[in-house]
Amino acid sequence: MTGLNRPARLNRALLALFGLLLLAAGGFVCATHTGRLTVLEPRAPLVPGTGTPPTWVLYVTAATATLVGLLALRWLAAQLARRPKSRTWRLERDPDRGRTELAARTATEPFAGEVATYDGVRTARATLTGTRWNPLLVLVVTVEEGADTGAVRARLDTEGLPRLRGALDLDALPVTVEFRFAAVGPETRVH
Template sequence: MGVLNRTVLGLLGFLLLAAGAFVVCARFGVLPRPRAGEGLVAGTGLPPTWVWSVVAAAAVVVGLLALGWLAAQVPRGPRSRTWPVGSWSEHGRTHLTTATALAPLLEELRGFPGVRSAGGDLRGDPPGVLLVLSLVVERTCDPGEVRGMLVSRALPRLRGALELDDLPTAVEFRFATSTPGRGRRGRVV
């Protein structure tokens, strides 16, 4: 989707630059001006009626594509989800939001050597839950070492807190660049 966005924005920018250059050239007399009483285009007859139908249909299609592209720009975050902890008792049941359940794990990951930032989400419903993590690490960091600490230390605690026997996990490593907040995509482990 990012390539499509850049392509559409680049094309739109090019068209706006061309229109601006045309207006500037017309203003300063670079383009020849039509004489009084002379038509701007050859022929003065109206086009056939099917041309208007094609133009209207093309305008509707372009308008719908533009609305779809605009709707795709609205940021969508994951739905807030709650996770049941423990079994039902006479006092009820405890529920945690995804953010609350992942906060200790993400804080622990940020403390790992070489990890600059960590984000994550729990997807699916128990028992088919998938943990998706995105880590930005320093260029000198060994992703295998971070993955080993994640598997041996951090994930067992989260599985215990959520009372899950198994928690499939997808980890995306991004290597930090010199500019904070941006990263180069690494491989998914």
């Protein structure tokens, strides 16, 4: 599942990092307070005085704040990258005789349009990722509230996916299907 949900992987890593930092800080405070760690005097004031700190402290503080801000922007940008990357497939068997390329979108747009016509389906979005020898179809289907997702999945398995595999000349096409439920409202079909 590498590359399918990059924001989730980044979120888990950041949460683990912040969790470890908070655990270390909490352990340091507890150890100092109970006297097991004698780096700081438990009864000493937190700030030694009210004077202006040295200039280097201000620079370090500004640099740290800038770094944290840039990391926060990177995290926000990663939240937007939700789709797996699709590629252009090369279909030639003999490169000396020519080259045939197929944009993955060319194959998935008609398929998504077909899935959008199934009973109870509002929209469908398909992304074909990987190579011709290691493909993966990522399908996001938005269904109406109360729709029978089992029937939609059965129709995918018996009609849509076999037809797509045949069109792509693949023996097997692994697929991940995500069902989303639409709010009650006017029926629209977009793909």
